[in-house]
Amino acid sequence: MEDMFNRLPNPLISHILSFLPTKEAASTSVLSKRWRLLFASVTNLDFESDEESPSFVEFVNRVLALGGNDSINRFSLIFTDYPDPDTVTPWILNVLRRGVSELELSVSDYPLPPEIFVSKTLAKLKLGGGDGLSFSTDVKKVSLPKLKTLEIESVVFEEDGVGFAKLLSGCPVLEELVLMNLGWEHWKSCSVSAKTLRKLKFFCEDNDENPKSVSFDTPNLEYLEYSDNIAKKYPRVKFRSLVEAHISLRLTEDQSADAGSSEEDEYLFESDDDDEEKEMVGNATNFFKGICNVQILYLSAKTLEVLAFCCEATPVFNNLIQLTVESDEEIGWDSLPGLLKNCPNLETLVFKGLVHKSTKGCGNMCLCKPLKNPSCLSSSAVKVLKIILSVHIDDDGMEEEQIKHFLEKMPRLEQLVVYFNESYEPSVFELSKKLQSVPTIASPKCNLQVISQKLSLSSTLPCALTKKWSAPPNKEYTWFLKAVT
Amino acid sequence: MTKEMFTLKSSDGFLFVVDEAVVHQSVTLSPMVQDCAGREYPINNVTGKILNLVVEYCKNHVVVDGGDSSSSSSSGDALKKWDDEFITQMDLSTVYDLIMAANYLIIKGLFDLACQRVADEIAACKDHEEIRATLGIVSDYTAEEEAEVLKENEWAFD
Numbered sequence: 001m002e003d004m005f006n007r008l009p010n011p012l013i014s015h016i017l018s019f020l021p022t023k024e025a026a027s028t029s030v031l032s033k034r035w036r037l038l039f040a041s042v043t044n045l046d047f048e049s050d051e052e053s054p055s056f057v058e059f060v061n062r063v064l065a066l067g068g069n070d071s072i073n074r075f076s077l078i079f080t081d082y083p084d085p086d087t088v089t090p091w092i093l094n095v096l097r098r099g100v101s102e103l104e105l106s107v108s109d110y111p112l113p114p115e116i117f118v119s120k121t122l123a124k125l126k127l128g129g130g131d132g133l134s135f136s137t138d139v140k141k142v143s144l145p146k147l148k149t150l151e152i153e154s155v156v157f158e159e160d161g162v163g164f165a166k167l168l169s170g171c172p173v174l175e176e177l178v179l180m181n182l183g184w185e186h187w188k189s190c191s192v193s194a195k196t197l198r199k200l201k202f203f204c205e206d207n208d209e210n211p212k213s214v215s216f217d218t219p220n221l222e223y224l225e226y227s228d229n230i231a232k233k234y235p236r237v238k239f240r241s242l243v244e245a246h247i248s249l250r251l252t253e254d255q256s257a258d259a260g261s262s263e264e265d266e267y268l269f270e271s272d273d274d275d276e277e278k279e280m281v282g283n284a285t286n287f288f289k290g291i292c293n294v295q296i297l298y299l300s301a302k303t304l305e306v307l308a309f310c311c312e313a314t315p316v317f318n319n320l321i322q323l324t325v326e327s328d329e330e331i332g333w334d335s336l337p338g339l340l341k342n343c344p345n346l347e348t349l350v351f352k353g354l355v356h357k358s359t360k361g362c363g364n365m366c367l368c369k370p371l372k373n374p375s376c377l378s379s380s381a382v383k384v385l386k387i388i389l390s391v392h393i394d395d396d397g398m399e400e401e402q403i404k405h406f407l408e409k410m411p412r413l414e415q416l417v418v419y420f421n422e423s424y425e426p427s428v429f430e431l432s433k434k435l436q437s438v439p440t441i442a443s444p445k446c447n448l449q450v451i452s453q454k455l456s457l458s459s460t461l462p463c464a465l466t467k468k469w470s471a472p473p474n475k476e477y478t479w480f481l482k483a484v485t
Numbered sequence: 486m487t488k489e490m491f492t493l494k495s496s497d498g499f500l501f502v503v504d505e506a507v508v509h510q511s512v513t514l515s516p517m518v519q520d521c522a523g524r525e526y527p528i529n530n531v532t533g534k535i536l537n538l539v540v541e542y543c544k545n546h547v548v549v550d551g552g553d554s555s556s557s558s559s560s561g562d563a564l565k566k567w568d569d570e571f572i573t574q575m576d577l578s579t580v581y582d583l584i585m586a587a588n589y590l591i592i593k594g595l596f597d598l599a600c601q602r603v604a605d606e607i608a609a610c611k612d613h614e615e616i617r618a619t620l621g622i623v624s625d626y627t628a629e630e631e632a633e634v635l636k637e638n639e640w641a642f643d
Contacts, residue, residue, distance in 0.1 A: 030631060
């Protein structure tokens with residue numbers, strides 16, 4: 001076979017090599033004389049090692065030296081061992097001098113050189129992995145005029161989070177921000193303030209503490225992912241431009257226990273006075289008010305609990321057109337009726353699972369208790385209802401009954417899609433038949449689709465005359481797969 | 486709305502009629518929109534076989550690139566799948582030609598797609614012997630020189 005690379009000039013070969021991890025690219029040096037140094041002119045460098053071996057250090061030194069003063073685009077260092085700062089810092093300073101625009105550092109126990117934070121060229125900065133990356137008081141000044149994307153995980157900000165505010169204020173064009181496990185539950189307050197920000201992911205893994213105070217001043221934010229214990233207070237929540245939000249707020253175990261027991265007390269004393277002031281276990285009212293302009297909303301099951309126990313009054317979500325709700329057998333649906341009533345323009349409602357804990361709030365949306373008031377479903381504007389059934393359909397058929405209940409109550413329903421991660425085809429037919437057997441449905445006409453791995457059944461309700469069997473339509477099934485992962 | 490059509494002529498005389506949206510994907514060809522409507526525009530270093538593939542790629546990328554980049558990515562996924570199938574079914578020789586053409590015409594998406602394909606071929610090889618065999622490279626190192634190279638980049642060969 002002819003050497004096709006004869007026709008490609010060196011810069012093109014270097015570009016090809018830039019798609020490979022640096023280690024692999026360097027191994028091409030032995031292919032032929034022409035290839036000996038080509039890997040060194042690649043402008044994307046990434047080094048990954050689990051120990052600081054002499055040969056690794058030599059290799060990185062060599063590659064950087066071979067590059068001379070040529071500009072570098074991307075530098076990534078992933079190191080699972082504890083590095084010697086005297087080895088690593090010169091590397092970082094070298095690439096900063098050479099105008100690096102993308103820097104990724106995943107090292108443990110390493111004080112970040114202040115030079116990183118005054119780079120005129122950095123557009124993307126990713127710091128994290130392991131623990132002990134620290135942003136110390138040595139960083140006197142932050143000026144990152146080109147930084148558009150910032151991802152920080154497990155970075156320790158000395159001075160109680162003051163460094164964090166300093167960092168954000170030095171990023172005048174920041175568009176995407178990912179914050180993970182920064183320990184803000186120990187700070188006096190955590191404020192995410194960035195006027196140019198469009199995308200924010202704010203994530204803290206499960207722990208026992210509530211952050212003292214969390215604020216968001218991000219008027220141009222369009223996309224939000226927020227997963228944390230609820231804060232004790234939310235002084236400022238400015239999300240004027242929010243389009244899509246994924247919220248996973250949690251009560252701590254203590255709070256959850258308190259909420260549960262106060263609920264039981266009420267139940268015991270049969271209090272009919274709904275206006276009686278309950279002392280809330282936490283107050284997230286401001287936060288929910290702040291996101292009330294959102295168009296697409298995903299709520300985790302625990303967020304439903306927060307809405308039920310930590311919100312003075314459910315705000316009105318005027319622009320909400322799509323709502324996805326996760327369900328869990330430990331969490332009640334108390335907050336759902338109030339929420340649905342306050343979504344006047346909701347078009348699509350998605351349930352991930354249909355199970356819930358039986359509480360005194362039941363009976364408005366679900367079948368657990370006989371209905372006291374007209375169901376919130378009867379006045380719902382929802383046109384499309386999508387239900388992702390749990391893998392194991394409960395044996396007593398409650399989920400099916402619940403779906404039938406939706407059909408009987410929702411007057412504007414045009415499409416009902418039930419997803420079933422079930423490859424036992426007869427049960428797909430079973431479910432479809434059961435749903436078709438609903439004698440009267442609230443809307444004039446509704447398309448029913450039951451989709452599983454290999455099968456898709458369509459029919460029109462109430463008249464079950466039109467039936468279609470087919471392989472799952474690609475788009476819908478892909479959507480389903482994404483939704484369940 | 487009538488679209489303006491443009492005629493591209495490959496080095497071996499094949500004619501391709503394409504619309505403005507296709508032309509604009511090539512930074513090199515974009516300026517011709519101003520003055521070449523109706524006339525044949527020769528592309529002297531790209532053969533018909535390759536130009537055909539370039540046009541096919543651009544046509545498929547018109548719909549997506551014109552739309553807004555929202556976070557809904559089902560159409561993005563479909564396009565990525567198309568890209569994967571498009572580039573994987575080609576033999577390496579065609580891929581090289583495509584790299585040269587995309588480089589000359591400055592079509593970044595296609596250029597990166599083709600380069601990634603070659604990088605994937607290299608990554609799939611077990612060792613440098615296999616890379617040489619796959620890419621048709623003949624080594625001109627002496628035994629000593631080769632040993633030197635293996636030593637100077639020792640960590641890369643672990």
